[in-house]
Amino acid sequence: MKKNILLVVASILIIFLLMRMNPKGKQYTNQIEALISSPKENLINKEGSTIKDRIKSPKGYKRNTIKNNSFEYYLRNYKLKKHGSEIINYDGSKYFAQDWHDAILEVPVPKNGLQQCADALMRIRSEYLWNQNRKDEIGFKFTSGHYCSWKKYALGYRPKIKGNKVSFHKTAKPDYSKTNFYKYLNLIYTYAGTASLHNELKKVKIKDIRIGDMLVKPGFPGHIEIIVDEVSNEKGEKLFLLAQGNTPAQSVCLLRNFEDSDISPWYRFSSNTPIYTPSYYFEKPVFVRFK
Incomplete structure (x- = not known):
């Protein structure tokens, strides 16, 4: 019984946070039932x-x-x-x-x-x-609209970014490794979304x-x-x-x-x-x- 009460209290707190995150302030009143019962x-x-x-x-x-x-x-x-x-x-x-x-x-x-x-x-x-x-085929556009491909990155091209202006220059040796691939993805994470x-x-x-x-x-x-x-x-x-x-x-x-x-x-x-x-x-x- 005590465990159920604690679960309900925790559920209410979660719903309160959800309501604050929701831009329309929708009332998630049905979530209490969803959280303490199974489908x-x-x-x-x-x-x-x-x-x-x-x-x-x-x-x-x-x-x-x-x-x-x-x-x-x-x-x-x-x-x-x-x-x-x-x-x-x-x-x-x-x-x-x-x-x-x-x-x-x-x-x-x-x-x-x-x-x-x-x-x-x-x-x-x-x-x-x-x-x-x-x-x-791996490639994504930055928020600026400039396309950045894995193919060019692997060849050694890196972006030079100044405000909304982006240009690519060959500044690194070619590297087609999986480790470099994840470095490329870190770059994408930074400038795309x-x-x-x-x-x-x-x-x-x-x-x-x-x-x-x-x-x-x-x-x-x-x-x-x-x-x-x-x-x-x-x-x-x-x-x-x-x-x-x-x-x-x-x-x-x-x-x-x-x-x-x-x-x-x-x-x-x-x-x-x-x-x-x-x-x-x-x-x-x-x-x-x-x-």
């Missing part, structure tokens, strides 16, 4: 080691077939940490909200404080291309979204989350899983759904309808897709 249908397989194996399909839904080497397949089969793993900040401390997630992705968090929300997703995309031997991804990438209508598409609110910092799996029913209705990095730089986690706990962690999206996730309120949802 009607148990959709978590604690023994599963990948997204596909850990998260079950809700009744009436199933996963569609996707190509083995596709980005969609890569995300659906992404490795997870042991069930019950916590969200850990880059400095080794625990994040204050440990009830937001149902799984932690196996994405290392650098101790330099970089790799925040957009950065974590750019890393996942870049590592996919690296593993597929499509290294020449939600705003640059929003401006650079193709916008996708909600009816056309798929695994790998990202829900973005551009800004400084803004926020971004990525679809890591989907299921559909006989009517063609779809549900999606969302994952995010965050600020401060921390573990990449698969998000719970407080708005519809019966299907959590799955989400359903509708055109022109706000999307509420544990850490962010997307008043006018915009989805973008990597090239």
Whole structure:
């Protein structure tokens, strides 16, 4: 009994923080029930080691077939940490909200404080291309609009940045190593983010979204989350899983759904309808897709 009371008090404190973070001040009153009770249908397989194996399909839904080497397949089969793993900040401390997630992705968090929300997703995309031997496709635009590719960085070109002016100069020896690749990503984390991804990438209508598409609110910092799996029913209705990095730089986690706990962690999206996730309120949802 005492334990339950403490859990309710902790839940109320978390909801208070959520309300303060929410730009519209939405009342997350249904989160208390979501935090102290389980979904009607148990959709978590604690023994599963990948997204596909850990998260079950809700009744009436199933996963569609996707190509083995596709980005969609890569995300659906992404490795997870042991069930019950916590969200850990880059400095080794625990994040204050440990009830937001149902799984932690196996994405290392650098101790330099970089790799925040957009950065974590750019890393996942870049590592996919690296593993597929499509290294020449790795590249992102800075917030200034200047394109910075891994190919040029590996050749030794480095940016000279003065205000909004960027020029590239060959100042280093060619280095195609994995260590240099992560140095490149640190550069990208510094000069790219939600705003640059929003401006650079193709916008996708909600009816056309798929695994790998990202829900973005551009800004400084803004926020971004990525679809890591989907299921559909006989009517063609779809549900999606969302994952995010965050600020401060921390573990990449698969998000719970407080708005519809019966299907959590799955989400359903509708055109022109706000999307509420544990850490962010997307008043006018915009989805973008990597090239």
